[in-house]
Amino acid sequence: MKQTENQILIIFGASGDLTKRKLIPALFELYKRKMLPEKFAVLGASRSQLSDEEFRLRADEFLDDHESLEDFKKMLFYQSVQNDTADDFIPLKNRLDEIADAGSIEKNYVFYLSTPPSLYSVIPKLLCKNGLSKSDQFFRRLIVEKPFGTDLESAQELNVQLLNYFEEEQIYRIDHYLGKETVQNMLVTRFSNGIFEPLWNRRYIERVEITSAESLGVESRGGYYDHSGALRDMVQNHLLQVTGFVAMEPPVVVEADAIRNEILKVFQSFRPIRENEVSKYVIRGQYTASTIGGKQIAGYREEEGVDRLSRTETFIALKFFIDNWRWAGVPFLIRTGKKLPTRVTEIVITFRKVPHHLFGNNNDQHSHNQMIIRIQPDEGILLKFGMKTPGAGFNVQTVNMDFHYSDLTNTTVPAAYERLLLDCMIGDATLYARGDAVEQAWKFVQPIINAWQTNPEIPIYGYPAGTWGPEEAERLIPNGSWRYPCKNLTNDGLYCEL
Ligand SMILES: NC(=O)C1=CN([C@@H]2O[C@H](COP(=O)(O)OP(=O)(O)OC[C@H]3O[C@@H](n4cnc5c(N)ncnc54)[C@H](OP(=O)(O)O)[C@@H]3O)[C@@H](O)[C@H]2O)C=CC1
Numbered sequence: 021m022k023q024t025e026n027q028i029l030i031i032f033g034a035s036g037d038l039t040k041r042k043l044i045p046a047l048f049e050l051y052k053r054k055m056l057p058e059k060f061a062v063l064g065a066s067r068s069q070l071s072d073e074e075f076r077l078r079a080d081e082f083l084d085d086h087e088s089l090e091d092f093k094k095m096l097f098y099q100s101v102q103n104d105t106a107d108d109f110i111p112l113k114n115r116l117d118e119i120a121d122a123g124s125i126e127k128n129y130v131f132y133l134s135t136p137p138s139l140y141s142v143i144p145k146l147l148c149k150n151g152l153s154k155s156d157q158f159f160r161r162l163i164v165e166k167p168f169g170t171d172l173e174s175a176q177e178l179n180v181q182l183l184n185y186f187e188e189e190q191i192y193r194i195d196h197y198l199g200k201e202t203v204q205n206m207l208v209t210r211f212s213n214g215i216f217e218p219l220w221n222r223r224y225i226e227r228v229e230i231t232s233a234e235s236l237g238v239e240s241r242g243g244y245y246d247h248s249g250a251l252r253d254m255v256q257n258h259l260l261q262v263t264g265f266v267a268m269e270p271p272v273v274v275e276a277d278a279i280r281n282e283i284l285k286v287f288q289s290f291r292p293i294r295e296n297e298v299s300k301y302v303i304r305g306q307y308t309a310s311t312i313g314g315k316q317i318a319g320y321r322e323e324e325g326v327d328r329l330s331r332t333e334t335f336i337a338l339k340f341f342i343d344n345w346r347w348a349g350v351p352f353l354i355r356t357g358k359k360l361p362t363r364v365t366e367i368v369i370t371f372r373k374v375p376h377h378l379f380g381n382n383n384d385q386h387s388h389n390q391m392i393i394r395i396q397p398d399e400g401i402l403l404k405f406g407m408k409t410p411g412a413g414f415n416v417q418t419v420n421m422d423f424h425y426s427d428l429t430n431t432t433v434p435a436a437y438e439r440l441l442l443d444c445m446i447g448d449a450t451l452y453a454r455g456d457a458v459e460q461a462w463k464f465v466q467p468i469i470n471a472w473q474t475n476p477e478i479p480i481y482g483y484p485a486g487t488w489g490p491e492e493a494e495r496l497i498p499n500g501s502w503r504y505p506c507k508n509l510t511n512d513g514l515y516c517e518l
């Protein structure tokens with residue numbers, strides 16, 4: 021692993037939710053595991069007037085009471101900034117000099133944009149005007165939070181803007197799904213095991229499903245979500261990136277550009293879904309009020325910040341194809357939604373049936389092998405195959421080989437933001453999205469956005485909160501069914517556990 025050089029992390033949007041809930045806790049975990057640079061500081065920046073001490077106090081809420089907490093908090097500083105003119109960043113620049121000089125920290129800077137997206141091109145411009153975006157002596161990196169654009173045009177425009185002020189090598193577009201351990205393990209599972217890769221193609225695989233189910237609704241983010249919806253919020257970024265890892269060819273080396281080149285090739289091979297085919301390949305839904313365990317659950321349109329007549333999708337299921345040598349004809353299915361029966365993200369590889377049913381058992385289940393890669397929770401891999409039940413005759417039943425990450429002793433699975441922050445500090449962009457791939461992913465989803473906008477005939481199906489989404493999603497798999505990962509699925513509104 022590369023050495024982490026001394027540096028300062030500047031978080032714009034430091035008074036916000038993401039900083040408090042994810043970024044500071046991730047940094048604290050890295051600190052506890054002694055993975056931060058020897059000399060390191062965090063400078064929080066946003067408009068609110070806060071002292072260093074007030075900023076440190078806010079951090080407390082999401083940090084456990086560890087013996088090193090007070091030492092960690094001494095590394096946190098805060099500077100109030102405005103974003104109107106170049107001069108507004110002079111106090112920030114001075115403060116950085118002051119912190120670097122006082123702590124003898126080299127002036128290597130990572131800037132993290134955790135602000136409203138409207139500032140994603142404004143802040144880089146002001147950094148550039150203040151000479152903070154480039155240095156001959158020190159590194160300068162920029163992490164950009166999601167959403168990266170709201171459609172193809174805005175993503176292209178944002179890339180152009182960013183590249184006016186920073187080089188592509190300096191830009192780290194975050195997709196926290198790539199920071200998840202099991203997504204990375206996909207590469208190891210595929211490319212370090214002789215038994216899987218030979219089967220990983222159209223000859224042996226019947227279909228690939230990627231499900232990301234959430235039991236939570238939109239919570240306090242109704243205002244944001246109502247302008248986004250599941251397609252933009254989850255599919256365009258996280259789930260297409262995961263598809264890239266499932267479908268890519270072996271990279272030449274495990275390095276950022278080699279891996280990101282392969283992901284781009286997968287995206288370039290997506291068969292476009294034309295606007296007039298959207299109803300055939302894409303099902304959208306919106307949760308409605310229901311009663312779960314005697315408790316009234318509000319429908320999406322009753323949530324705070326949501327339009328009472330909203331047609332924003334809280335569920336989407338889509339089928340598409342990857343037109344290349346490896347995947348020709350294999351359906352890829354993606355499904356995600358809010359207020360589903362449980363929280364689970366998993367990849368299901370369904371292998372083709374045996375060519376002939378020797379055991380006279382026509383039950384399809386037995387002839388299907390499935391590999392289930394659980395991204396969360398209970399990270400691990402499950403392999404399903406047919407076994408003879410003991411006794412007379414040849415009765416076959418499906419059994420499981422199940423690996424849980426939690427079985428590895430002394431191993432904690434690091435949170436995605438820990439891994440991603442550390443990678444950027446080290447200068448490794450492998451798990452960050454590259455600009456061309458982000459645009460390519462937008463190209464794929466844009467016809468769906470267009471069709472929904474222009475054709476009111478395309479239905480948005482209601483589904484009661486706590487169910488697996490509209491039943492219409494089943495028609496995307498004519499000769500099978502989605503996997504329903506709850507043990508006791510009832511599809512009648514009961515929450516269930518894995
Ligand atoms: N929260 C989450 O779980 C996730 C968030 N994200 C993304 O991260 C970004 C931040 O999200 P989140 O923390 O939830 O948002 P919040 O609204 O909680 O925080 C926004 C931050 O930006 C600052 N800010 C707002 N307007 C301005 C402005 N004009 N100039 C300077 N600073 C401003 C705010 O502080 P102040 O008012 O003091 O300036 C605040 O610190 C968003 O783009 C979001 O999409 C991505 C994934 C998950």
Ligand SMILES: O=C1O[C@H](COP(=O)(O)O)[C@@H](O)[C@H](O)[C@H]1O
Nearest residue numbers: 166196232234253254258365396
């Ligand atoms: O980016 C987002 O992801 C979360 C789901 O993330 P997970 O790590 O909990 O699976 C989702 O709830 C949110 O709407 C979306 O913006």
